[in-house]
Amino acid sequence: MRKHFFFYSLLVCMLTVVGYLQVMYTDEPFIVSYDHDQIKLENEEKVLNWLDGTQMENDSKIHSYSLGDDYHYFYVKGYSDVLVSYGMDLKGDNPYTFLTANFKEGKPDDEVFIEIESNPLICCDGIVVDDSYKGE
Structure with missing residues (x-):
């Protein structure tokens, strides 16, 4: 009886550790x-107000609007089309993260409208806007 209890206790402990490690990684x-x-x-009211103003402009092709550190339009x-990516470089000895x-x-007559959400605890120190994307 004690052998079975010990065996089942050991099995439960092993499964718990394996499950924890799987979740952790x-x-x-x-x-x-x-x-x-x-x-x-x-964000709808603020963004729609901003968007109304940008659609009337004829001078600029690219418009951006940020709401804090976590939403960018x-x-x-x-x-x-657009390709959005996250990157990290070194600025001096410190990591510099960017979108x-x-x-x-x-x-x-083509138009693109996107909303980017980012985790402000991880991302980002800056935003790079480019127009060299040639992909499909």
Whole structure:
């Protein structure tokens, strides 16, 4: 009887440790995500007011709007797609994290609107806007 109790106790302990290690090494923290043509409900009024003003301008093709460190919006004219990426470099001896919004040039009547959400505990020290994206 004691052998069975010891065996089952050992088995439960091993399964607990294995389960903990599996969770510990597979759960990666949220860093960044983005959506086309979406606005977080809590930001909708501010973003729509900003967007109304940008759509009336003819001078600039790329417009950006940030709400704190965690939400960034881009509205671009004359571009057909975007590639959003997260990167890290060294600035001196310190890590420097950044988002890149790389837009693909399109037809004059093309438009792209994106919402980027980032984890302010991890990302980002800066935002890079580029228009060299040639991909599919």
